[in-house]
Amino acid sequence: MTGSPEFSAVVGAPRLLLRLEGLGLAAVSVALYAWADASWWLFSILILAPDLSMLGYLAGPRIGAAVYNAVHTLIGPVVLGLAALLLPETSGVLPVALIWAAHIGLDRALGYGLKYPAGFGFTHLGRISRQAIG
Numbered sequence: 790m791t792g793s794p795e796f797s798a799v800v801g802a803p804r805l806l807l808r809l810e811g812l813g814l815a816a817v818s819v820a821l822y823a824w825a826d827a828s829w830w831l832f833s834i835l836i837l838a839p840d841l842s843m844l845g846y847l848a849g850p851r852i853g854a855a856v857y858n859a860v861h862t863l864i865g866p867v868v869l870g871l872a873a874l875l876l877p878e879t880s881g882v883l884p885v886a887l888i889w890a891a892h893i894g895l896d897r898a899l900g901y902g903l904k905y906p907a908g909f910g911f912t913h914l915g916r917i918s919r920q921a922i923g
Contacts, residue, residue: 796907798915807914811897814863818891827884835888846909854904861903866890 799807822832845856859865866889873883896902902914910917 796905796911798902798911798913800915804914807902808898808900811894811899814894815891815898816894818887818894822884822887822891825884825887827887831884832888832891835885836892839889839892843909850908851906853909854906857909858903861893861896863890863893866893 798804839860842857842860843853846853866886869882869889870886872879873881873886897914900912900914901917902912905911905913
């Protein structure tokens with residue numbers, strides 16, 4: 790871990806493993822989505838929907854990070870997926886859970902981690918900036 794108490798990021802091999810884990814999550818989620826024979830129109834419409842949580846940053850970095858992180862953890866898609874599998878009347882939400890999980894996995898694979906209150910660019914997978922990306 791590097792940085793100040795307000796911002797620490799995973800580095801080295803653990804960072805690479807977390808990004809590969811995200812890629813694996815995205816691949817499995819998309820494969821299960823295809824296996825479920827769900828609508829690709831729905832997929833294309835909802836794949837970026839979790840990024841609407843960035844609007845939380847309009848209320849400041851602390852609230853923005855909390856809102857973004859709440860939507861970008863696997864807790865939501867796992868609960869939704871379990872509900873779809875265990876409660877027959879909710880089975881229609883399984884595609885939404887898989888799209889949501891695919892989004893999170895893709896974000897992690899690209900290096901977009903959970904946010905710190907220091908600002909949008911401060912994530913557990915490292916700093917996001919034009920310099921870091923380019």
